[in-house]
Structure formats: structure tokens, C-alpha cells
Amino acid sequence: MLSHLRTIPLLPLLGAAYLILVGRHHSRRAVHHIACMAVGAALVVSADAFFFGLPALVKEGGLTDVVGTWFASGDLRVDLALRMDALSGLMCLVVTLVGTLIHIYSTGYMAHDKDYARFFAYLNLFCGAMLLLVLGDNLPVMFIGWEGVGLCSYLLIGFWYGETANASAGKKAFITNRVGDLGFLIGMFLLFRAAGTLDIPALLDTARGGGAVLTATLWWGQPVAFWAALFLFFGAAGKSAQIPLYVWLPDAMAGPTPVSALIHAATMVTAGVYMVARLGAMYLLAPAALAIVAGVGALTALFAAVIALGQNDFKKILAYSTISQLGFMFVGVGTGNFAGGIFHLFTHAFFKAGLFLCAGSVMHALGGSGDITRMGGLAGKLPWTTWVFRVCWLAICGVPIFSGFFSKDAIVAGAFATEVFGPRLAWVSPTVGAGLLAAALGTAFYMSRLYYLVFTGECRADTRGHLHESPIEMVGPLVVFGLGAFLAGMAGLPPAVGGSRADLIGHWLAPAVGPPLEVSSGFEWRMMVASTVIALAGIGLARLFFGGGAREPARRFVAALPRLVAVVRSKFFVDEIYQWLVVRPLRGLSRGLFVVVDRILIDELLVGGWTFLVDTIGRFLRLVQVGDVQRYLAIFAMGLAALVYVMARPAAPSELKIRIEGRSAVVELGDREATSGKLDYGFDFDGDGREDRSGPSPNATWSYTRPGRYRLRIRVTDPQWSTARTIERTIDIR
């Protein structure tokens, strides 16, 4: 089935192109109208496709749109093809919806920025690239979007490039992502080598059929599917900020807050989760790779949650929270619970975007500062923001009814219940489940700490007189996200709560990622109770420590364990370790190469050496250049004469016979036609330098007195031309 899917990414891309080219000549109104229209139209088109085109075809693989052949080389043929199936349709809808809302929010947040058009151009470009990533029907097209969103992330993190810190944060994000992209590329190459195609449906069909080409052993006893999955996951870890490549995301908060909400919380960073879910069938072939995905996810979830406990910057806390929640999603997809992972992605998009927009609203009100120790008591001043924040906070903590509760619970229950790892790796499942529960406790605690420090107690900000709620274009999207954070969970109620048909998302995604994970009803209930207890415990503990500002227990805790607190506050020194392990050796190597190869080898030896050589030869040869035409001509005449002399020499003897008769040697040259009269011959038989025979005869005989080895020298002279030729031979006389 062909459709016009191409319009979905094309609309924002056109908007971006237009704004980059002529945007700065337009008024702010015109700029944001164009930008919002472009994304809004993409939202309308994708909603139309999702709700009216897709349902009828969801069993047959969804809607496709082949724009044309992108490139073909040998066996490789890559079409510029788009596909909207159950999974990509849902993602498409999330991206366009969140994108549109954040565009609207940005019109308020960025209202006073001088580079208005550039900002919206980048935002549009991002949406286009993200939609290409989501809709791409084969890995290379997906990779265009993958790289495109990375580029936009870089451009937007460093949007205020005037400050070096922002520019370096952008570079850090870009370079870290490139490291991951290498993994993506290698994974792609492995898949092409094994399966001969990069089309995602073809790959998945191969994988679902058991795919001998994918289960063949590649390295170290592991199948192709394992290595491809592992390398692709490395790419996903870069994009989705998982250990070991998460370090860029906290720094990425240097960008404008709407960017953090859109790119670094709701959409781009979830691309890795999306990719793993998209290739789920292939991952299922390699339980070990799934175990690694789940393990890394759980570790990241816990690690980031712990770091978030010690942070004091509003956006940094949210960034670590995002990393932690992405870890949850990876556990979801890594336990074969693809629907659960995507469900959490879906709810997370709402509550995390909401939280970020609240952060933007708070910072907007406070004039840009994000230090939570300088906030407090904002609940009364910013009523709308506070209410939305409360909803999102409860959602991320996992308080029942709110969306995060259901999605997080789906992942945690799935982690305990999954059987995807097989008997040998069965221990992975409870381990990651326990890790997630600990991370959930941490999440509830740090998010509550954030809430209490910012919104309750005394106001510690300097600008308390000027505090004001944000304008309507910012509050509007906030409220929508708040509603989403509250209600999105209804899309995926567990069967234990709503009956067998309640898990809308799970059933909807089934054609794309397989049926939802079966969890027994009793276990489900027990898990929900445990989750609720953990969430409430975290919140209660935080209230005890930080309710209405930092309290006595918190101070005592810090005083009791100063070292631990210091380590957590400094984020376990990961940046410093990377600096020592990666950056410094690389820098040293570069410096060494620069000195040895560039300075010495190329500059001194090659460049300098050649110039020295040419210079020296030139100094010598310039003596020949006397600048006097007549002398040149005289030398030319000499050369001519020499040439004539050489050409006029007697030719080499056509035949030379040396016969040895006893003690006598007979030489016969044969009489040859001379150019003038007769030639003159000379024979030196004993090599003493004197000619023993000479005259016009070409033949001569000589008797030796003693046996031995003699040097025979024959001279032929043309007397008219005064030219001569000498022939030498060695003869043995016995």
C-alpha cells in the first residue's frame, strides 16, 4: 500500500530550509507561525495516517512509501523508503505531538532571543530528522535520521555558542554520539554481510523464521545476531545516554530548556529504545545480547538515580532522571517486553517533557538560574506550573493512577516474569528487577527532594518581588503535558486491573513487536503493591529530609557520611576518569604524532628536505646561467660538434675473430667499408700499452713466448675524421 508518508518528514524539513534561508528577514510572528504550522501539519498528516489509514493495514505491515532508489551498488540496493506500522506510527504521533506542543511553548520561552529564526529552523530540522529516523524502512534511511537528530542536538545544545561551555557541551554530545554511531555502522555492516539486506521488514522476517544466516556463529562462539545486536545497542547507548556513553546528556542541558524537553527527554534520546524494539525479533535470537541490554539498562537506571540524589541544578537532576528512566526502558526492551518499554517511552515523553517545561517556566520566572538551593516556596507564585509539576512528579515517582505507575510497573513486573533469557541466563531477570526497584526508590526520593526544595518552604531567590507565572503560550502546552502525564497510563492498563483487553498499547503493538508479555494476575498485584510502597517510601523519606527546605535529618546525613556525599555530588568522577582514560592519552598521541609526523617528518624532512635539495642544486646550476646568449650559442655549437664526432666514429667491427693456434693468436677484423679511404688499425697483444702491430691491415698475428692470460687491445682509427674506437678482449694462452 502506497501512501504519502513522505509528507510527514518533508513538512518540517521544508520549514527548516525556508527558515534557514530567509527566516531572518521575517518578523518573529511569521517565523513561529511557519515553524509551528510545519510541525502542526506533520502532526495532522500523521494523525490522519495513524487513525484512518493504519488500522486497516496494521496486520499487513502498515503503510509504506517508496520515494525512489537512494543508491544501488552490487548486491546492495537501498530505497528511500518509509513505513508506518504499529510501532513507528505510535512514535510518529508522539514525536509530532510533543514537537508541536514544544514549538508553541518555545514561542513564549524564546520570545526575547535574538536568533529566533535560527532556533526554530533547528527545531524544525530536528523534527524532520526524527520523523525520518522513526519512519525509515531500512537501516540506512534510519541512519540519516539518526545522524540528523545528532546534528540538531549538537546545534541546539550549542545554540548560545557565545559561551565556551555551551559550545563544548555541544561538541561533547556530538563526539560521544559519534562513538556510538560507529557501533551502529558496524552492526549495520554485520547484518548486511550476513543477511544481504538492510531492509528492516526483510531482516525481521529472516529473524522470525529462525534465520540460519543470523544464528551462524561469528566470533567467540556467538552468533551474528548477537554481535549485530551488541554493536547496534552500542549505537543506541550513545544516542540514548546509557553507560558508558551517558556523559554527554547532563552537559547537554546547556541548551535552551525547550530543547532539553524535546530532544533530550521526550524524543531523540528514546531513539535507541525505539531501534531495539524495532529490531526486537533479531534481539530475541540472541538472549545474551538481550541480557546485556537489560543489564546495562538496570545499571544505568540505578547509577543515574544515585547521581541525581546529589545534584543541585534543576535541569541536571532532570537530565540524570532521564538517563535513569531510559535505563528503565532498556530493561523493558531488554527483557523482551518491547511493548512495556515503548509504553514507558510513551508515558515518559509526557511527564518528562512536562517536568522540563516546568523547569523552563521556573527558570523563566527566576531569570534563568537553575540552582535549586536558591529556590523554594514557588507553589503560590506559579500556580499552573506547580500543579503540572505535581502531576508529573507523582507520575515519575510511580504513584498509582498516574501514568508512570503503570508503565514502570509493566517494566518491573516484566523483568521478574520474563523467560526470554533461557535457563543459563535466568539469574539476569531477578537481578535487573531488583535493580529497578532500587532505582525506583531513588527516583521517588530525588524527584521529591526536587519538588520540596523548589516549591515548598521559604523562597530563597533574590527576585522574589518579580516572580510571575509564564505567558499563556507556555502554560498551555504545560497543561496538555500535565493531562498526558496523568492520563497516558490508561492506554496500557495491566490485564490484572482492566481485564484482558485493557492493555491497548500492548495489543496495538503486537503486530510489530510481538504479543505483550504474560504476567500472572497475582504476581501483577503483588508487584503493584510493592511499587506503591516503594514510591510512597521514597516520597516520605524525602519529605522527612527536605519538606519545606533542607531539614535537620538531611544535614545530619551529610555530616555523617561526608565522603559518600562528595563522591555522589561529583558524579562518581566519571568525567574525570574518561578524561584520564580517553581524552588525555588521545591528546598525548595527537601531540606525539603532530611533533613526529607533522613537524619532523613532513615539515622538516619532506618539505624542508626537498626545498633544501632543490635550492642546493639550483645554487650550483645557476652558475651555468650566464645570461649571455652568445655563450649559450657557442656551447650549442660545441654540442653539435661533439654529436657529429660521435656519429662519425668508425662503426664497431661487424665481425671479430680471435683464433688461438698453439702459442699464437690470430685476429681477423674483416675489411670494412670506411667512410673515407682506408682505416688505420693498431694491435696491442700483450697489454703493455704499446702497439705491437699497426697499419692499414685489419688482420694481425702474434706469437706469445709464455702461456698466460693477456689483454688484447685493438684500435680502429679513421684518419680523415680523427675519430677512433677501441676494442678490448682477454685471451688465455696455454
Next chain:
Amino acid sequence: MPTYAYILVSLALFFVGTAGVLLRRNALIVLMSVELQLAAGTLALLAFSRALGDQKGHVFAFFVMALAAAEAAVGLAIVVSVFRTRRTANLDDVNALKG
């Protein structure tokens, strides 16, 4: 007269021209010596042309003459130009291309 006599005269004249080119200091005389060499060439062309009974030699002699005229025009222009800037027509003073 037999052709070789003309050729000998031509060779002698060419040598005289060469000697003039190589030895004389005055650029004008050098140019005249070049004219001598060209004339010697013309003579040889015409002598062989007669010996072979082929008038193409005459055509080439004609071309040589036109070439000589062009050479004289440009050569003399250069001499004038050099004389104007350096107040000399001596070849040993014109060695700006000395290395």
C-alpha cells in the same frame, strides 16, 4: 655550375654568419649575421631545387625570406626597445637573466 659548388658557397656563408653571431658585440651586427645564415640556407634550397627539378624549393625559399623579414622586424624592435631603456645595443650588457 654543378650544384656542389653552390653548396660549398652556402656552407662558407653560413659559417661566416655563425662566426658573426658568436663573436660580435653589437646586437645589430649579430642580427645581420643571422640574415647571412638565412641567406645561406636559401641558397642551398635553391641549388637543390634546381638539381632535383622541383620548384617546391623555391616556395620554401620564399617562406624563408618572409620569415627573415619578420625576424628582422621583431629583432630590430627589441634592439630599439633595449636601447631605449639601457642606452646600449651591446649584447654583453644585456644579461638580466643571469643566474
Next chain:
Amino acid sequence: MNLATHTATLAETIVFAVLSAGVLLGGLLTITRRNPVSAVMALVLTFAALAGLFATLSAHFLAVLQVLVYAGAIMVLFVFVVMMVNHEETTPIARQGLITRAVGVLAAGTVFYRAAWLVARERAMPLLAASETPPVKDFGTVSAVGALLFSDFLFPFEAISLLLLVAIIGGVMLTRHFREDGSRGS
């Protein structure tokens, strides 16, 4: 090939000897005169005698051209330039690099000597012995040479006219006077 030989008459020999002597003497005088004007006059003598030699070779057209173009036009050009650049030389032969140039002259001399000797030795071969105007109609006349020029050699003929045009433009440009500020003067 149509080669014909006949024994030269005494008159022919005398004419040839006189003209050859004129050519060589004129050449020698040209390269030995200190005064450029004398050299030009000697050159005129050379060219006049050479025109005579051309005539004995039945090259009537070229003989006329030799007088008109060389002895006429080109010599006038030389005289003009000599007038502009006239100065008698104190040292007609530069001292600088004299040895090199003398050796060059000697080297050239050996080459010409060899060539002359070879011609003399092989004087009996038909090409070098030919001594009569071939029985070709109108040999060397204006009409015969002109017919060749405008048929077989039309393209080279046009090319040579282009060469002359280039020489004219080059001569004009070279002798144009430039002021120090780079603008053209008269």
C-alpha cells in the same frame, strides 16, 4: 628525378666565381666592420651578389625578391635602426666569455669543414653533380612559383601572412614608449 649535367663553360665559371667571391667577401666585411653603417653596406653587397647566384640557378622570382625584399626593404629597416642606435664600437668583440665563444666558433668550424669536405668528396654523385636547368616549363618564374604558392601551399602561404601580421604588431608594441607611471606616451 630529372638530373642533367653538362660541362660548365668558361663564362659560366667566371660569373659564378665573381658572384661567389662577392657573396663571401660581403659576408666577411659584414661581420668585421666596426661601423654598423659599413656593415649594412657590405650586407647589401652580399645580397646583391646572392641575387645574381639565384639568377644563375634559374630562380628568377627569388632573385627579384632578394633584391626587392632584402636589399631593399629589410636593409632600409636596418639603416633606420642603425641611425637610431648609432655609435661606433671601441671594442667590437666583447672580452666577457671570449674563450667560450672562440671555442664555439672553432667547433662550428669543424662541423662546416667536415660537411664541406663530405660534399667535395661526394661531388660525383648525381644530386651534387647536376649542373643544368631541368627541362621543366617556366622553371623558377613568377608564374610557376606563384601557381605552386596558391595551390599546394595555400595554407602555409596564409599562415606566413599571419606570421608577418604578428611580427608587425609585435614590433609596434615593443617599440611603444611607456612613461614611468605606466601610461602610454607617443
